[in-house]
Amino acid sequence: MNHKNSFIFLIVLISFMSSNAQQQGDPKVTEVWTPVPKIVTPGVIPSDAPSDAIILFGGENLDEWVSKDGKSAAQWTVADNAFTVKKGTGTIQTKRSFTDYQLHIEWKIPSNITGSGQARGNSGIFLASTGPGDEGYELQVLDCYNNTTYVNGQTASIYKQAIPLANACKKPGEWQIYDIIWTAPRFNDDGTLKSPARVTAFHNGVLVQNNFELKGVTKYIGTPDYSKAHGATPIKLQDHGDPSEPISYRNIWLREL
Numbered sequence: 001m002n003h004k005n006s007f008i009f010l011i012v013l014i015s016f017m018s019s020n021a022q023q024q025g026d027p028k029v030t031e032v033w034t035p036v037p038k039i040v041t042p043g044v045i046p047s048d049a050p051s052d053a054i055i056l057f058g059g060e061n062l063d064e065w066v067s068k069d070g071k072s073a074a075q076w077t078v079a080d081n082a083f084t085v086k087k088g089t090g091t092i093q094t095k096r097s098f099t100d101y102q103l104h105i106e107w108k109i110p111s112n113i114t115g116s117g118q119a120r121g122n123s124g125i126f127l128a129s130t131g132p133g134d135e136g137y138e139l140q141v142l143d144c145y146n147n148t149t150y151v152n153g154q155t156a157s158i159y160k161q162a163i164p165l166a167n168a169c170k171k172p173g174e175w176q177i178y179d180i181i182w183t184a185p186r187f188n189d190d191g192t193l194k195s196p197a198r199v200t201a202f203h204n205g206v207l208v209q210n211n212f213e214l215k216g217v218t219k220y221i222g223t224p225d226y227s228k229a230h231g232a233t234p235i236k237l238q239d240h241g242d243p244s245e246p247i248s249y250r251n252i253w254l255r256e257l
Contacts, residue, residue: 027221030160031150040166040206047104047177049253056094056235057083057252065092068236076239082108085123085246091239093129097232100257103127103180108248109143111173117149118142121172121247124159126236127182127199130217130228136236137197138218139180139209141247145169156201156208159218168206175250177204181257185214187229196226 049055056064059081065074068091075089109121121143126136137158144155144167151157156164156178170176179202186194196216201209216224237249 025221030152030219030221030223032152032163033150035163036151037154037164037167040168047106047251049104049251050255053104053253053255054096055253057250059250062092064095066095067091068093070234082248082250084248085237085239087239087246089239091126091236093126093234093236095234097234098128098182098254098256099184099232101182102255102257103178103182103235104251104253105178105180105249106175106251107141107178108175108250109145109172110247111171113143113172116147118153120147122238122240123247124238124240125178125180126218126238127180128184128197128230128233129236130230130233135217136233137199137214138238139178139199139201141238143169143172145171156203158199158209158212158214160220161215161218161224162209162212164203164208165210166203166206166208168203168208170204178202179205183257184232185226185230187226191229193226 061078062074062076062083066072067074067089070093074092076086076092077084105125107123113121123141124138125141126138129136140153140155140157140159142149142155151163152160154164155167155169181200183198185197188194197214198211199209199214200211214224216226217228218224
């Protein structure tokens, strides 16, 4: 076999092995570890809701939220003007459905967090959900302050799709802020994609996603796609179920665009 044929054979073999691994359900196939986003120290940011905002959580109750079945009351714990994931009760979602919006949300990793990698305060914001399960378009929530994981799964990534432009994480125990501009996907009458979803996001005032076009819904294993057409949908907050201490959220407001 000459050098040219050897090279072609190697490419075909690598492609076959990658395809076969994905078919076998290996989540590592879609993990990316480089380039590592630079670390940026965030500043202090004003976060009061504007006059036209919908208050999704103002500190007192979860009246704007339900469990992921869309019917039963949200079971997470409310205290001290914040609410905290109650492990085992499941993901929660907004009662209302939205299309395009500006979202402000604050979150905190507990100071006594344990674990490493993805098992360190893992949660997520599903910017739109496509069904009664957890499937949707996820902006990752995780402790990545001196914590290493695959970069398309770290804090402020569009999970398994977009590496954040910077790592702006504060220390565990400090409140952090996401400000998000979400443009929902549009679909043709036959269910095919008309235009993809886009997201711009700031983490503690630092631009981390710049009008990124999503390739489809978030998938832990395999590649994203737009196989399920949808209109306006709820926003979900994930109960990831990992053994580390649960995270908290507060001061959540939204402006429809």
